Amino acid sequence: MADPHAHDATLEHDSHDHKPHGWRRWVYATNHKDIGTMYLIFACTMFFIGGAMAMVIRLELFKPGMQWVDPQLFNSMTTMHALIMIFGAVMPAWTGLANWMIPMQVGAPDMALPRLNNFSFWILPFAFTLLLSSLFVPGGAPAGGWTMYPPLVLQNGASFPMLIFAIHMMGASSILGAINVVVTIMNMRAPGMTLLRMPLFVWTWLITAYLLIAVMPVLAGAVTMLLTDHFFGTTFFTAAGGGDPVMFQHIFWFFGHPEVYILILPAFGIVSEIIPTFSRKPLFGYEAMVYAVASIAFLSFIVWAHHMFTVGMPLAAQLFFMLSTMLIAIPTGVKVFNWTATMWKGSLSFEPPMLFALAFLFLFTIGGFSGLMLAIVPADYQYQDTYFVVAHFHYVLVPGAIFGIMAGVYYWLPKWTGHMYNQALATWHFWLSAIFVNVLFFPQHFLGLAGMPRRIPDYAVQFTDWNMVSSIGGFGFGLAQLLFPYIVWRAVRSGERIGNSAWEGAHGLEWQLPSPAPYHSWSTPPTDAQIARGAAH
Amino acid sequence: MGHEAMAQPDPELRRRVRRSTLFWLAVAAAFYLGFIVLTLVRGAK
Numbered sequence: 001m002a003d004p005h006a007h008d009a010t011l012e013h014d015s016h017d018h019k020p021h022g023w024r025r026w027v028y029a030t031n032h033k034d035i036g037t038m039y040l041i042f043a044c045t046m047f048f049i050g051g052a053m054a055m056v057i058r059l060e061l062f063k064p065g066m067q068w069v070d071p072q073l074f075n076s077m078t079t080m081h082a083l084i085m086i087f088g089a090v091m092p093a094w095t096g097l098a099n100w101m102i103p104m105q106v107g108a109p110d111m112a113l114p115r116l117n118n119f120s121f122w123i124l125p126f127a128f129t130l131l132l133s134s135l136f137v138p139g140g141a142p143a144g145g146w147t148m149y150p151p152l153v154l155q156n157g158a159s160f161p162m163l164i165f166a167i168h169m170m171g172a173s174s175i176l177g178a179i180n181v182v183v184t185i186m187n188m189r190a191p192g193m194t195l196l197r198m199p200l201f202v203w204t205w206l207i208t209a210y211l212l213i214a215v216m217p218v219l220a221g222a223v224t225m226l227l228t229d230h231f232f233g234t235t236f237f238t239a240a241g242g243g244d245p246v247m248f249q250h251i252f253w254f255f256g257h258p259e260v261y262i263l264i265l266p267a268f269g270i271v272s273e274i275i276p277t278f279s280r281k282p283l284f285g286y287e288a289m290v291y292a293v294a295s296i297a298f299l300s301f302i303v304w305a306h307h308m309f310t311v312g313m314p315l316a317a318q319l320f321f322m323l324s325t326m327l328i329a330i331p332t333g334v335k336v337f338n339w340t341a342t343m344w345k346g347s348l349s350f351e352p353p354m355l356f357a358l359a360f361l362f363l364f365t366i367g368g369f370s371g372l373m374l375a376i377v378p379a380d381y382q383y384q385d386t387y388f389v390v391a392h393f394h395y396v397l398v399p400g401a402i403f404g405i406m407a408g409v410y411y412w413l414p415k416w417t418g419h420m421y422n423q424a425l426a427t428w429h430f431w432l433s434a435i436f437v438n439v440l441f442f443p444q445h446f447l448g449l450a451g452m453p454r455r456i457p458d459y460a461v462q463f464t465d466w467n468m469v470s471s472i473g474g475f476g477f478g479l480a481q482l483l484f485p486y487i488v489w490r491a492v493r494s495g496e497r498i499g500n501s502a503w504e505g506a507h508g509l510e511w512q513l514p515s516p517a518p519y520h521s522w523s524t525p526p527t528d529a530q531i532a533r534g535a536a537h
Numbered sequence: 538m539g540h541e542a543m544a545q546p547d548p549e550l551r552r553r554v555r556r557s558t559l560f561w562l563a564v565a566a567a568f569y570l571g572f573i574v575l576t577l578v579r580g581a582k
Contacts, residue, residue: 112554179561187553213561217569224569225576236576243580251572 019519027122030114031519032099033416035121039096040409042124044485046088047402049132051478053081058440058474061467064459074457075143076135082146086263087170088128090397093405094266095120095177098205100416102181104510105199107190107531109520112183120176127169134159134166145455147252148223150237150245154230164227171216178212181205190525196287197535199508201408203290204269207297211258211265214301219255222248246311253304261300263397264364265293267404268335271357273508274411275339278354279346280505285338292331292338299328309377310384318377325375332368336361351503352426356407359399359434367395370445385455388448394441403433406484413488414502418516419495421487429487432480439473509534 020028029035056077060068069077099117103110111117135141139157142148148163156163185206189198198206225236226248235241237248268289276283283289305313305321339361348354370392374380383389406429414420443466448454452463459467501511512530513521526534 113558116558175565179558179565182561183554183557186557187550213565214568217565217567218572221569221572221576225573236580247576247579251576254572 029118029121030110032103032111032114032117032521033517033519035111035114035117036096036099036101037416038121039092039099039124042121043089043093043096043405046084046092046128047481050081050084050089051481053077053084054474055478057081058471060457061459062471063468064461064464066458069457071457072140072143075145075455076141078455079142079145080131080135083131083142084128085397086146086259087167087174088124090263090401090405091170091174092124094205094208094263095174097201097266097270097405097408097412098177098181101412101510102184102202102205103188104415104513104517104521105202105508105534106185106188107193107509107522107526108184108188109523111180112188113180116176117180120173120180123169123173123176127166127173130162130169131166134162137162147249147256148226149252150226150229150248153226160230161227164223167223168220171220174212175216178209178216181209182213185209190522190531192528192531193526193535196290197531199269199534200272200283200286200289200293201266201269204265204272204293207293208262208265211262211297211300215255215258215262218251219259222251222255246308249308249311250304253307254301256307257304258297258300260393260396261297263401264404265297267360267364267401267407268293270404270408270411271339271360272335274353274357274407275342275361277411277503277505277507278349278351278357279343280348281342281346283338284341284344285334288334289338292334295331296328299324299331303328306375306380309380322375322377326372329368329372336365349504351410352423352430353407353411353503355427355430355434356403356410359430360403360407363395363399363403363434363437367392367397367400370395383448385453386448387444387452387454390454391441391444391448394444398441399434399437406430406433409488411503412510413491414495414498415510415513415515415517417492417495418497418514419491420498420502421491421495425483425487425490429480429483432483433477436473436476436480440470440477441473443467443470443473507533 019025019031025034026038029038056069057074060066060074099111102108131141137158139159142153142156142159142163144153144156153160153163185198185202225234228234229236229238229243235243237243237245239245272283272289303321303325305317306325309318309321350358370388374383374389374392410421410426447463447466447470450463452459452467498515500514502515503511509522509526509530510517512526512534
């Protein structure tokens with residue numbers, strides 16, 4: 001096998017060879033790192049746009065009565081906030097991280113399908129420009145909720161076809177990106193990189209990609225049927241024509257529940273990389289973790305109707321979906337206990353990636369517990385469409401998915417840039433985020449249990465106090481996020497230079513490459529010894 | 538495997554990559570059409 005130093009020399013050569021410059025580097029990008037960077041910048045931009053919409057929502061809900069926006073715009077804000085955060089921020093951020101890390105972690109020079117990779121990315125700016133421009137058409141932006149239930153969604157004005165076309169484009173981008181990930185992992189692994197030697201981030205992304213390929217076309221099919229119902233006289237979901245609006249809900253949630261796992265599984269992978277690094281111990285139960293993720297993915301296909309218990313369904317169906325939902329707690333518990341066991345008697349240190357990973361562990365588990373409460377059918381009849389549901393899924397998605405992304409960026413940023421970021425500032429970012437996220441979302445449990453409905457711009461006065469607390473938490477959380485692009489920018493411009501490995505306990509293949517990583521990651525496959533060292537789990 | 542090797546990858550690898558890409562595209566298309574057909578069949582009952 002090649003000497004690693006000789007290999008580095010080859011990489012140095014490659015990094016100065018045939019590399020496009022200027023705008024062509026980005027528009028015609030086929031390099032996995034450039035495309036990964038574009039995905040991450042895009043996701044960050046969408047995070048702030050979606051976040052600004054959340055600020056509008058929390059501003060309006062600060063006090064009872066109508067203050068700042070009319071109800072139509074408020075409904076548009078809730079709908080657009082969800083669409084932008086899910087499809088524009090979290091999913092592209094994961095794809096960006098996948099682009100950056102998968103080739104480096106499996107010992108490949110690049111993704112298997114670089115041109116498709118470019119196409120997948122460049123669909124997104126057009127999709128979101130279309131979606132955002134719907135704010136300015138007659139009738140305003142989509143306002144029927146991100147779930148797009150008919151017949152309400154069919155009452156949208158000119159924004160309706162824009163929404164449908166934007167969803168189709170986002171779906172196409174996700175499917176093509178997922179195919180690229182599967183094909184890369186299945187075909188481009190270095191010799192010796194067996195499936196059970198792969199890092200957990202690669203495993204979780206492989207399973208996520210399968211989920212994407214299975215469910216994004218289902219969403220596309222559902223919105224196509226909405227489109228033909230609206231414009232071509234079909235009655236898929238129109239009761240007057242023999243259709244069934246509840247059928248849409250079933251199809252939507254057949255997509256929607258696996259979508260939740262699409263948003264969270266890569267975070268499981270990142271946390272499974274970070275906790276061993278900062279515990280200076282191998283991951284406890286590597287194979288169990290892989291099987292747990294696969295089990296969660298499988299179960300995600302058979303729980304969809306727990307989102308719609310109150311729509312009316314046979315008792316047997318309610319029992320099936322309740323119990324299948326509760327089953328998810330088993331593999332999830334395996335993961336939580338394995339992360340805890342990894343830390344047990346470890347030599348822990350608390351750098352920013354570890355702080356975000358630990359907050360993920362605590363706060364995602366809270367979101368998981370409220371999910372179990374919602375799975376109980378008779379209890380769900382009380383919780384349905386209240387702020388309790390809002391609190392639940394935000395605990396899963398903000399300290400879950402968003403903290404997972406932050407943890408990943410703070411973990412690998414030194415590898416990408418060759419510079420260490422200001423860790424003191426990143427620690428501030430963590431503590432402000434961790435405190436304010438709880439101030440923002442924990443009171444929403446109380447509001448929901450007290451009966452405050454979701455998706456309303458005004459509320460009864462007895463809900464005022466906790467809404468004020470929640471809004472203060474929202475403004476604090478929003479402001480704290482401004483630190484993030486500043487920290488990244490400072491690191492890129494003037495951070496302290498680092499060697500191959502930024503963290504004492506990090507052993508993965510990516511840490512055996514120079515920092516910043518060369519243009520073509522592994523143009524010579526890693527040696528078996530390098531793979532064995534990286535796969536020390 | 539240097540830069541030249543990456544410009545002209547192994548033909549067997551190219552075949553495998555093309556085959557698995559087409560396979561997964563077909564799976565995605567099947568899910569898309571399958572759910573529309575499923576809804577049609579259910580609506581026809």
